[in-house]
């Protein structure tokens with residue numbers, strides 16, 4: 487049954503089945519993760535994107551709130567070969583359009599050939615091809631979402647584990663996954679989650695042992711305030727960053743970021759540590775990368791598939807960042823030690 491339409495760049499239409507009704511547009515990307523759909527669908531870094539699952543069956547172990555990385559579904563729409571009723575009902579309840587019964591191998595191949603692209607979706611009994619094309623025409627480039635931080639960040643400071651024995655962390659929330667906060671709290675840190683546009687006064691009120699820039703959606707160049715904060719505290723307070731956090735730190739310290747063809751999204755991206763030669767499997771979700779680390783940061787880890795920087799460090803200044811997601815969820819736990827390393831920096 488065709489009651490849904492996916493319009494790809496160039497106005498190519500793919501017919502599908504509606505699983506959650508509505509219209510939406512966003513940057514069409516894919517993840518190769520075969521588990522972890524509850525975590526991926528609530529990861530704020532997917533804001534303003536349409537997430538395609540390359541794994542064909544999504545939803546076969548239900549939907550459990552304790553797995554969520556934030557309090558809502560974040561992608562603008564969802565595409566899969568087959569979605570279970572559990573997931574379809576969840577997405578419908580959240581007002582996020584979803585489609586299945588289309589050839590996702592074809593969609594993924596198209597994205598690999600052409601790059602992440604604009605996309606429009608129309609799903610439901612009254613949906614038409616024209617509705618999907620209209621959505622496509624309204625779709626903005628990721629970098630045009632200038633204030634995307636406001637869509638995903640806390641509005642005011644939230645403190646976790648107040649009075650905790652460990653380090654005091656000022657975490658600039660550019661769209662943080664819950665597991666990053668959990669990983670710090672599990673290690674006794676007192677975590678002050680601050681808005682993405684936090685000022686120096688806000689940071690000073692925390693008097694942190696560690697400044698942490700979180701993951702987040704869109705173009706890192708649109709997070710200027712977080713970059714300015716890094717610039718202010720570099721050398722004074724140790725700094726950590728994950729994913730968008732690595733990109734913001736690099737840009738602030740004289741490096742450069744650029745958009746990738748179709749990015750890295752999955753739970754088995756191999757990363758080599760250049761100091762130990764050890765390779766770990768990592769969870770990833772990013773469409774931008776650090777193109778130039780600048781003079782202040784050493785590349786300590788690289789992606790085995792394409793050599794892009796996965797870890798940046800400056801021992802003297804106390805900076806450690808990762809392009810991948812050490813907090814896992816979904817994905818392997820191989821790199822959880824990152825949190826021990828950055829909290830050790832904070833204690834020094």
Ligand SMILES: NC(=O)CC[C@H](N)C(=O)O
Nearest residue numbers: 701702704729730773774
């Ligand atoms: N997970 C993230 O933090 C993603 C960072 C950035 N939005 C990118 O796509 O590269």
